[in-house]
Amino acid sequence: MKAIRLYSWNVNGIRAVHKKGFVDWVLKENPDILCLQETKAHPDQLPKELISINGYQSFFSSSKVKKGYSGVAVYSKLNPVDVKYGFDIPRFDDEGRTLILDYKEFILFNIYFPNGKMSDERLKYKLDFYDAFLEYAKKLIQQGRKIIVCGDVNTAHKEIDLARPKENEKTSGFLPIERQWIDKFLANGFVDTFRMFNDQPGNYTWWDMQTRARERNVGWRIDYFFVSESFKNNLKNSFILSDVMGSDHCPIGVEILTDTAN
Template identity: 65%
Template sequence: MTKMNIISWNVNGIRAVQKKGFVEWLQKEQPDILCVQETKAQKQQLKDELINIDGYNSYFSSAERKGYSGVAIYSKNEPESIRCGFGIEKFDREGRTLIADYGDFVLFNTYFPNGKASSERLDYKMEFYDAFLEYADTLKGKGRKLIICGDVNTAHREIDLARPKENEKVSGFLPEEREWIDKLLSHGYVDTFRHFNKEPEQYTWWSMRTRARERNVGWRIDYFYASENAMGNITDSYIMPDVTGSDHCPIGLELDI
């Protein structure tokens, strides 16, 4: 058995977080794999120190629109294969998904859409959710072990946000969004954090407008999900609230391979 550590972090702009010590943090933390969401950059816009980090291979999926969306993976070991998106153009052009096949498991790094801007974006989010699940189920149906991480942009249950009653009609806690997570779990996936930790007041995102982080008025919208057949490999799942630099904090997963 080999111990592995995967970290996932919505950095809210990789060039912004670079100025706050991102590369130094990564080199100190030394995860086997780091999944980054909301890079807000195309690869050609990045300085070399963000592409060639000592000890890591780097992979990027960028939105066609500059300064928007985007995900990246930094990995000590090269995956057997890596692909961008599900093969559905209207989703793939926003650069929201990297799928890395490590042989023992398939890793999805996904920045799920936010539905707050308009009813059209909420519809897009729900369609993305369904396309994602269909693609993941196809791989799981072939017996593959799946690890899914990223910013899902929805808090699942009342325990997962500080102000559930006030947010019942806000995208991110709408019944249909929460029901989709119910559906995901019913398809044989596990919310790994809740598997290990049932405590309240555990959040991954705080609004920057209201000093919410200081008061821990937050939402848990970043997740590591795993297919049930992978749970025997997973030894811990945790949140890293003390890491600053973004309005999200990183989350981590430990596994034996």
């Protein structure tokens, strides 16, 4: 068994974070797999040094509905045996929110879940997306597959997961219906990896840039690594890299034991 590290980061624009030393950061941190969300770019808009980071394969899923919107990417030192670009549901796949990589020993989901704050329609879209993802994941678990899910879930699960829970009870991202979906997701055989290792408040992954909330650590934990119960024993660590700047989110990571390293 070998320990490998997986990182996940909502970069709030891959071209923007590229200007802030992103490639140097990747090469210094040297994760085995790096998942990005909210890339806001199509691969043909990116310079070669972002497509081909030394030592990594790259995979991109981009929005078909509008440019400079949504999008996810995976940089991987390991060779996936299969890559899917969504759930085979155009309504959800067309926004470029999902990459599903099969590494034989586990299946990795990198997802930028929708934000429900814009309107009632977008909140419904978010909840429908949640349910479509859960149905897809449940089928894989029923097939005996082990699963890792990472990304920006756009919901803080419990009061401990945001600095001001009372003030945000009626805000999308902390609505009871959104939080109940995470309860349901965990009840279907998944584990919030960070809470396996850390039960302390004050651990956040997103801060409002307009109010300079990061300086005061008035944040939300809305970025997660989940694993299926069947993969829980492979976890060595789960952590938040809150000192890494460049986005309104910070990276998160897990260390897992695997036979898959290749």
